Amino acid sequence: MVIRGLLFDKDGTLFDFQASWSAWAGGLITRLAGPEPSRQGHLAATLGYDLAARRFRPESRVIAGSVETVLGLIRQALPDVPQEIILNELLEGTADVPQAPAADLVPLLLSLRAQGLALGVATNDAEAPAREHLRDAGIHDLFDFIAGYDSGFGAKPAPGMPEAFAAATSLPPHQIAMIGDSTHDLHAGFAAGMARVAVLTGVAGRDDLAPHADVVLDSIADLPDWLASLKPTSEMSQTAMP
Secondary structure: OOOOEEEEOOEOOOEOHHHHHHHHHHHHHHHHHOOOHHHHHHHHHHHOEEOOOOEEOOOOOOOOOOHHHHHHHHHHHOOOOOHHHHHHHHOOOOOOOOOOEOOOHHHHHHHHHHOOOEEEEEOOOOHHHHHHHHHHOOOHHHOOEEEOOOOOOOOOOOOHHHHHHHHHHOOOHHHEEEEEOOHHHHHHHHHOOOEEEEEOOOOOOHHHHHHHOOEEEOOHHHHHHHHHHHOOHHHHHHHHOO
């Protein structure tokens, strides 16, 4: 297998999902539902969020969902809250949420680029806040392609974003790895004809992801070792020679 491009999911892949979003979600529930415990509990249950533990449950549809998915869930739980208030929370309110890197991102991405790899981001977040998160982490300009669910290619698990990355980089899909923490990411990669790399920095566990992935890594920090394992022994020997 020859890999020349890496397409990353954002939340749960570049950034640790629970560390980045759990506290924000608790605040969102309080702001939208108000002080009534029953309303908070109903919204939390609809979002798949454990109020006591202040963490998302593995089955939460928020984890891999687009902004439209989350909007629909909130409106289902709180039909009396105006849509524009919810959208403001989900779009403008998320751009400033501090993101917890899942690895030492700048040196990792620089090393991957130094190997000649094309890099991209395909997220079910909206493109604008996604770009803000990447800028805040100092990695925005290290990517050749950045797309959100609203960039015109559709949302995962549909293959539109992976296919757009392949087109933008002029790479055949079989030379690209889709990297993500959810089955949505892996299904999108499969549908586009790409290799699939699962990481465990989201909410899903190894047993959930392994049936859908070519390999499961603890985090994207393990990507260099995985890529090295794909090289023929002779190539690795030549690379190691002085």
